[in-house]
Amino acid sequence: MQITRLTGVLGAEISDVTVSDTMPAGDFDALKAALLEHGVIAIRDQTLTPAEQLAFVRRFGDIHFHPHVQGLPEQPEVMEILKTEAETTNFGSDWHTDQMFLASPANYTCLYGLEVPTSGGDTLFACMRNGYRSLSPAMQKVACGLKTLNRSVASQIAGRSGSNATTYASMRAKEAPVDEPLAEHPLVRQHPETGEPSLYVGLHSIRLAGFSEVESRPLIDYFITHMARPENTCRVRWAPGTLTIWDNRRVLHNAINDYHGQRRRMHRITVMGSPTTAYSEAA
Numbered sequence: 001m002q003i004t005r006l007t008g009v010l011g012a013e014i015s016d017v018t019v020s021d022t023m024p025a026g027d028f029d030a031l032k033a034a035l036l037e038h039g040v041i042a043i044r045d046q047t048l049t050p051a052e053q054l055a056f057v058r059r060f061g062d063i064h065f066h067p068h069v070q071g072l073p074e075q076p077e078v079m080e081i082l083k084t085e086a087e088t089t090n091f092g093s094d095w096h097t098d099q100m101f102l103a104s105p106a107n108y109t110c111l112y113g114l115e116v117p118t119s120g121g122d123t124l125f126a127c128m129r130n131g132y133r134s135l136s137p138a139m140q141k142v143a144c145g146l147k148t149l150n151r152s153v154a155s156q157i158a159g160r161s162g163s164n165a166t167t168y169a170s171m172r173a174k175e176a177p178v179d180e181p182l183a184e185h186p187l188v189r190q191h192p193e194t195g196e197p198s199l200y201v202g203l204h205s206i207r208l209a210g211f212s213e214v215e216s217r218p219l220i221d222y223f224i225t226h227m228a229r230p231e232n233t234c235r236v237r238w239a240p241g242t243l244t245i246w247d248n249r250r251v252l253h254n255a256i257n258d259y260h261g262q263r264r265r266m267h268r269i270t271v272m273g274s275p276t277t278a279y280s281e282a283a
Contacts, residue, residue, distance in 0.1 A: 001027065003034055010127040010251065011234035012038040019046055019243060021055035028059055035108070036194060040125045040246035040253075042236045048112055048243065050075040050267060057110045057269045064099065064106050064270040068154040068164055070172035072267075081111075081266040082170045083259075090264070091168050092255035095126060095224050096203035097248045098270055101152040103183050107273040109253075110245045111266050116238040120259035123236045123244070124228075126252040128198035131227035132188060132279075135199075143223070144279060146187040147209040148201050155180035156206070184209055186278035187223070191249050197279035199223055202252050227252060238264075248273070 001017045012034055017027065035041050048056070054077050057063065063077045072078045083090045099106040111123075135143065154164035154176030165173045187208070189200035201223050207216035226232075236244050246253060248270075 001030055003038075005038065006042075006234040006236075009130045009232060010038065010125060011040045011042070011236070014041050014043045015045075017043060019043060019048070019056050020052065021059065023056075032060070035245055035247055039127060039129070039250040040234065040236070040244065043243045043245070044239065044241065046112070046241050046243045050078040053110065053112055053243075053267060054078060054269060057108075057271060060108050060110075061271040064272040066099075066270070068152060068174050068176050069168075070174060077269060079268045080171065081264075081268055083257075083264045084170045085261055085263050087170060088257075088260055089167055090255055090257040091171060092123075092253070093257050094203045095228055095252045095254045096153075097128070097200070097252050099248070099273070100185065100200075100202060100204040101150045101155070101180070101183050104275050105183075105185075105273050106248050106270040108245060108247060108271040110243065110269045110271075112268075113238045113240055113242040113244075113266055115263050115265040116240060117259035117262035117264055120256065120262070121238055121264045122256050123238070124254040124256060125234050125236065125246060126227045126254075127232045127250070128189075128200060128227055128252060129191075129196055129250055130232045131199040131223070132197050134232070135226070140188075143199065144186075144188045146219075147278075148185050148187055148205040148220070149182040149207050149209055150185060150204040151180060151182055151206050152176055152204065182206070185276045188279040189249065190277045190279040192274065192277065198250055199227055200249075200276065224252075228254075238266075
């Protein structure tokens, strides 16, 4: 297994490994250790059916079912992310971390490239851990005292009198209620496995607890923009057979929508997580 860092703070590309549910325990442990260290790993030249991808991802934990997108008919745990040649809206654009609108957000996301544009369609990642580390001590203290309230994109679309199913017409998207319950999370989250603090805010964050939306937006935008600075990010360029796994407790991601007129088809599986815990220096 060869591990090549993508940047100084985030990401790694892994080669000379074949993922499966039967890969030796030592290899899997090394793969997971690389994921925890680098936040996102891109594994090239894999050949996976939906069932094989699912069998491998189960080694990370129980599978999460997206409440607003149906899975494949033959493999409901696997969500197909598709933008056709005729569409201009893509799924997953703007900075976010998966399932932040739930009380127990996803731990990991595993995305497998099937059809990709000849150019474009990359995914950007931003390091929430380095986002926190690079704040001034005074701003770290401010951030540790804040909580966010979060709502799904589907519910946000419904609140604008839009349709989630229509917006993502080529996918098996479902509608969401406007009054979907909000999920509250600490703005500085403690990683349950490494104990490290990370900023935890993104597209799903509609306001800060105890603040109005007007008061909240400048601070939310500041923290997201801060994490998305070039020195906190990396980029994964897709190819058919690329399997990318990321830690939603550590990174934001942003699917770049720069390939109009081309087709992009991916298979996504997410791993269930647990309730978030606020960071405490005493912990």
